[in-house]
Amino acid sequence: MLSQRFERLIDVFKDAPGDTPPDRVWAFYYYYLRQVWPSFAILLLVGLISSLIEVSLFSYLSRIIDLANSTPPEKLFSMHGGELIWMVVVALLLRPLFIGLHDLLVHQTISPGMTSMIRWQNHNYVLRQSLNFFQSDFAGRIAQRIMQTGNALRDSAVQAVDAIWHVLIYAITSLVLFAEADWRLMIPLILWIIGYVLCMWYFVPRVKARSVASSEARSKLMGTIVDGYTNITTLKLFAHSALEKQYARQAIGEQTEKTQLAGRMVTGMDVTITTINGLLIVSTTGLALWLWTQSLISVGAIALATGLVIRIVNMSGWIMWVVNGIFENIGMVQDGLQTIAQPVNVADRPDAKPLRVERGEIRFSDVQFHYGSERSVIEGLNLTIQPGEKIGLIGPSGAGKSTLVNLLLRLYDLNGGRILIDGQDIAQVSQESLRAQIGMITQDTSLLHRSIRDNLLYGRPNASDHQLRQAIQRARAEDFIPCLSDDQGRTGLEAHVGERGVKLSGGQRQRIAIARVLLKDAPVLVMDEATSALDSEVEAAIQESLEDLMEGKTVIAIAHRLSTIAKMDRLVVLQKGKIVEMGNHQQLLEQNGLYARLWHHQTGGFVGEL
Structure with missing residues (x-):
């Protein structure tokens, strides 16, 4: 025509x-x-x-x-x-x-x-x-x-x-x-x-x-x-x-x-x-x-x-x-x-190459960062995380824990220093390849206003139905997904979740997020208050799945409930953008420093203001 x-x-x-x-x-x-x-x-x-x-x-x-x-x-x-x-x-x-x-x-x-x-x-x-x-x-x-x-x-x-x-x-x-x-x-x-x-x-x-x-x-x-x-x-x-x-x-x-x-x-x-x-x-x-x-x-x-x-x-x-x-x-x-027409502030370099992760070592070298103000949020931080090591980031609100994770994901560019993964400067690699190698579960899980299936497949677009079901089971989400429906009559995996996932409870959104990261199966895992929206019974139920998920991966976990990360290989205590203590749970308690005070100030498993 x-x-x-x-x-x-x-x-x-x-x-x-x-x-x-x-x-x-x-x-x-x-x-x-x-x-x-x-x-x-x-x-x-x-x-x-x-x-x-x-x-x-x-x-x-x-x-x-x-x-x-x-x-x-x-x-x-x-x-x-x-x-x-x-x-x-x-x-x-x-x-x-x-x-x-x-x-x-x-x-x-x-x-x-x-x-x-x-x-x-x-x-x-x-x-x-x-x-x-x-x-x-x-x-x-x-x-x-x-x-x-x-x-x-x-x-x-x-x-x-x-x-x-x-x-x-x-x-x-x-x-x-x-x-x-x-x-x-x-x-x-x-x-x-x-x-x-x-x-x-x-x-x-x-x-x-x-x-x-x-x-x-x-x-x-x-x-x-x-x-x-x-x-x-x-x-x-x-x-x-x-x-x-x-x-x-x-x-x-x-x-x-x-x-x-x-x-x-x-x-x-x-x-x-x-x-x-x-x-x-x-x-x-x-x-x-x-x-x-x-x-x-x-x-x-x-x-x-x-x-x-x-x-x-x-x-x-x-x-x-x-x-x-x-x-x-x-x-x-x-x-x-x-x-x-605003310029892109965080842009790939013309010669950016894809990140290749074979071991999973992460090194923060003299990292400095501030959000457009003179006061630094992270100041001269040095930290090396060994391949397969699981560390917990601890500190009061505003200590720089989430900022450090955002810098690892290169959501912001550093003001000084370098972050390296297996010896590769993340500023020199493409952002897509960097984030493809990092699985992340956040505290405030936001889902796309699409079906449950589409949200899960964000973790791995080519996943088979068997892999999808397996991830759902490991995240303990198999009980509530079949019961979901939307106003268009779609049910189960095809049900749409509303803007930012508002049709689901906080715990349901969190389990969908965990299943999505299980599907992604990236070599580096970041958990920012990963179980904060779950009740104690559900948290206990998926704890084993989280341990399976962490197996063989380099893990960075942030939690206010210290009991959830006390078993990590190493705990890093931050205050005002600096590392003030480091060691395992028992060693930090014996030091009787900031970590010990945070531990003793816990009320119902939550870190109170000091």
């Missing part, structure tokens, strides 16, 4: 031409338009021919009137049949053909293809951003900017192409046709063009500036609303609906005000353009009638002049809204740049 051929002109899933999108508006446009330039080149050509055909229809109107006035009725078709047939061909065949080609290019090729391509490339780029990038913004605002930027860039580009030919062709051909009739007919149109350009010169930059402000306010409103929905449990538990309404009220009020300010400028532009359009119609028609009374032009020329100026006036209103739409969309693109 013809439609399918046009739909395949743009490769939606093509790779981006560069590592980082440009952070300037016009460079950003060029970055994407050059990838689809053949489609826009064809659109420009089709637009040119379509505009010429539209203008020719007015010329035909003038010609028909003059032929009717100068030819006896009985001889009209015999004398001018060929000319009239050509007019029919243009109106009935060529015009629909080129309008159809224009619509195919816009609606089948550029609109779906280019938009999806931009979204695909932007999404892939944003996924490479560091953890800090996502923690510093609303998830809803990031998603909205990904979605709206593709639409806005496409619309403004297509509108600009359409507007260029309409403006140029109508302006030039109208001047030529007026000159052929009588050069004086050109005067009102020339004056109108000057006035129209001056109006655009004054209003367009102001509309653009206010559109940018309106777009930013709209993104903020979206982020505020999505943030509330994402944390709906907290909103309801604290019973502060009035407070949340106030947040939304402020964001909606700001967005409304910014949109109204943009609207004022658009209204001013509309009134001004309408006024000078009225002057064009009156002056051109009046001048044409006067010239006709002086026998200087024909009746057909009056029809041509009047018809063209009315068409130009209608087109000018369309151009005004197109220009407004173009700059409103440019404002959205500029707003999206603030998120999309």
